[in-house]
Amino acid sequence: MPDQQCTCVTLATFWTYDYISSLHEEWTFLLRSRWTKLKALYIIARYIPFFFIATDLYMIFTPNENPDKCRMLINIYSCLGVISLTCSECFFILRTYALWNKNRIVLVAMLSTLFAIMVSFIGIWFTAVATSDVITSTIPGAVGCYRSSSSVYFFVSFLLLFVLAVVLVFLTLIPIIQSWQKAKGHLHSILVKHNMFYYACSLFLSAVNVLMPVLSSYVSMNFFERFQALILAILATRMHLDLWRNNWHAHDSDSLECISMSDRLPEDPTV
Template identity: 75%
Template sequence: MEPSAEDVQVATAWKLHYLACTCVTLATFWTYDYISLLHEEWTFLLQSRWTKLKALYIVARYIPFFFIATDLYMIFTPNENPDKCRMLINIYSCFGVISLTCSECFFVLRTYALWNKNRTLLATMMFALVSTIILFIGIWFTSIATSDVTTSAIPGMVGCYRSSRSIYFFMPFLLLFMFALGLVFLTLIRVIQSWRTVRSPLRTILEKHNMFYYACSLLLSAVNVLMPVLFSYVSAYYSVLEHFQVLILAILATRMHLNLWHTDQHVHDSNVLLYIPMSNMSPTDCMV
């Protein structure tokens, strides 16, 4: 039997309610992360010299605030016009693309440092990143244009969301997964080389090479690819998965950079053989 109009309205209302709860949760998590690192972050901002890398950090760190604000506005304001909703989706998607690009740049620069500033490798990674982002933008905004935008017809219920069963729904994050997989592969090569040379515990070398950050980035992309494929009913909640990846990737990239900078300020022990200094990530001699 076809669901009645009342059943559809109730289902839409519940979806909007769950989306609102998850958006608030993500916003709270991001705010908590910002507050918990406030002292370390302002120490970095006030004491570090101005470089392109510092500017990249600021963009990567604060663009998600605009991303979150746009999303919360879309969820918690009365919105009965699908065109307005699609416009807001496009706006927060632009912020999301900027945030993802900046975050991935940190992983590229970290890999560049791990490979002793190999310019050929840097040029290859930057070409791969630019190609990935261009394709990502084209596919993501195509998926938005072909998605169904749903608003609630129940008085008192606000917000809207998009859903789709198109293959375009997860293709952008398949590109990010492939790019992240390449960075993980390059980093693992350096881990194995260091392990054979230094003969230190493997876990220590993995930590020094920031493999946790790389692995989380790869896992996030894998989840965004697999969830829509394995569970078609999550399509209405797919924006939550998108938001989660944008925010967590920004946290991972900026935390990695902040941790490297603070470590660089306190490392004076010549016996720290596995440490790869923050100065090796300086963009003054690279292509960003």
């Protein structure tokens, strides 16, 4: 159990470092960009992980001998994680939508897939939480409460996220490859310009969480569950900041009429 405390502190430290290191850029964006629905989504995606981490720290480090209270904390923690994952995936979907030149059919297909997967994810995840054993601070040297079992339900939950990541990577690669074929530029430059490596990281994390229940212990699996929720939030919000910064530098901020997430895919990767 002390390993749980160590991993929790490690992730909290990592998140805090990332927030501090990007604080100037983030507040520049918050103060200078227009208020839009996407900006509201950014704020939710960026700051929900703070509550997610705070709940996790409280759950693990606060002595708790009440199993009902412990299960309630785990449910709150799980809800915050689901909200964070959903907001992060929305950013990837909107970026893919922009790369498809705002094709509404593609948008509806992606949002429908996201809705179906997240509803299934929530149902499976909370079924797993409800059927898991809850352990309170009865073990010497350990405080707080923990979810003890690594049910197959958790494996299925992250398998669904992996499927969503594969779909987004596939849909994103299509316009990127088409642009590369037309422009005859360097494929690496096009991939970097259009944030393909953010998608690759998302896909990799989903794959790790699918494999962890099979290859490793519960503690390691639980670490990667937290890690995916936090890293996806970082990737999604940093991708949006990069897009906004590039767009803001290219245009006068007073005449900016559209947010950077809606930029279309240029045919020339050197533009």
